[in-house]
Amino acid sequence: MYILYVDESGVEEGSGGTDHFVLLGLAIRAERWKEHDHALEAVKREFHLEGVEIHTAWMARRYVDQEKVEGLPDLDSGGRVAAAKKERAAHAGVLGIQGAPEKLKAYRRYCRATEPYLHLLRSERLDCLDRLASQIGQWDDARIFAEAVSKSDFANRRGLSLYEAAFEQVLTRFQSFLERRRATGIVVHDNNEKVATRLTHMAREFHRFGTFWKKIHNIVETPLFVDSGLTAMIQMADLAAYALRRKIENSEVDLWNRFEPRVDRSRGKLVGLRHFTGSRRCSCCICKAHGRR
Numbered sequence: 001m002y003i004l005y006v007d008e009s010g011v012e013e014g015s016g017g018t019d020h021f022v023l024l025g026l027a028i029r030a031e032r033w034k035e036h037d038h039a040l041e042a043v044k045r046e047f048h049l050e051g052v053e054i055h056t057a058w059m060a061r062r063y064v065d066q067e068k069v070e071g072l073p074d075l076d077s078g079g080r081v082a083a084a085k086k087e088r089a090a091h092a093g094v095l096g097i098q099g100a101p102e103k104l105k106a107y108r109r110y111c112r113a114t115e116p117y118l119h120l121l122r123s124e125r126l127d128c129l130d131r132l133a134s135q136i137g138q139w140d141d142a143r144i145f146a147e148a149v150s151k152s153d154f155a156n157r158r159g160l161s162l163y164e165a166a167f168e169q170v171l172t173r174f175q176s177f178l179e180r181r182r183a184t185g186i187v188v189h190d191n192n193e194k195v196a197t198r199l200t201h202m203a204r205e206f207h208r209f210g211t212f213w214k215k216i217h218n219i220v221e222t223p224l225f226v227d228s229g230l231t232a233m234i235q236m237a238d239l240a241a242y243a244l245r246r247k248i249e250n251s252e253v254d255l256w257n258r259f260e261p262r263v264d265r266s267r268g269k270l271v272g273l274r275h276f277t278g279s280r281r282c283s284c285c286i287c288k289a290h291g292r293r
């Protein structure tokens with residue numbers, strides 16, 4: 001039995017600072033879940049992040065306010081957090097005086113989201129993400145299935161939104177893998193109110209009629225929606241999706257290279273991952289490995 005954890009990176013609509021939308025599924029064998037979960041917890045413990053959600057985008061970004069603290073690397077955990085919070089309070093005060101309520105609101109949101117990681121320097125946060133990715137890269141039962149869509153090349157065909165089309169792709173690839181393994185699979189999805197109802201409905205239709213390409217005999221149930229804050233494997237799907245988007249958009253290869261060995265392959269072809277650019281030709285390494293001409 002395989003569990004497929006699905007999460008996204010990038011925003012579906014508009015530019016939102018991203019050219020691509022990535023939907024990624026990380027599958028592991030249910031029998032090995034406990035062992036894998038322990039391994040992730042051990043890495044998190046080393047960085048004093050026990051029980052903390054690994055939210056990749058928040059961890060990976062620069063914290064300019066934190067970087068203003070003089071002698072930050074020399075402080076202990078408590079000292080780092082206290083000093084950064086002092087910087088933050090001062091900056092929030094300035095925004096308040098300037099009468100910029102929207103900016104202040106956004107700043108407070110950023111402060112809340114990044115507070116669990118304030119005891120870590122950026123280099124340590126990146127090291128933590130790298131260590132987690134390396135872990136997954138070593139799990140021989142794990143497989144990655146993903147669709148990376150160039151948003152400007154996507155056309156809404158068959159009445160499917162970008163998200164729905166990507167979901168259908170990921171599910172179809174997971175089914176192909178399960179067929180080859182003669183195994184059963186279940187899908188666990190990051191809770192996303194915007195798409196949950198529609199994806200559940202789609203999955204029901206797939207059970208009755210198959211996807212556009214395939215019957216999904218080996219997948220059971222409709223997707224189970226979970227809170228990413230509480231489910232470590234969903235956070236790892238988020239990490240992998242982020243790594244893939246950054247590779248495609250920014251040519252940042254290091255993090256993705258950790259995951260790459262886990263992308264599903266069949267007869268030497270990279271079948272688990274597609275870079276969708278519509279009719280526009282693309283000769284990136286993913287397109288080449290996928291066998292696209």
Ligand SMILES: [Zn+2]
Pocket residue numbers: 275277282283284285286287
């Ligand atoms: Zn490509």
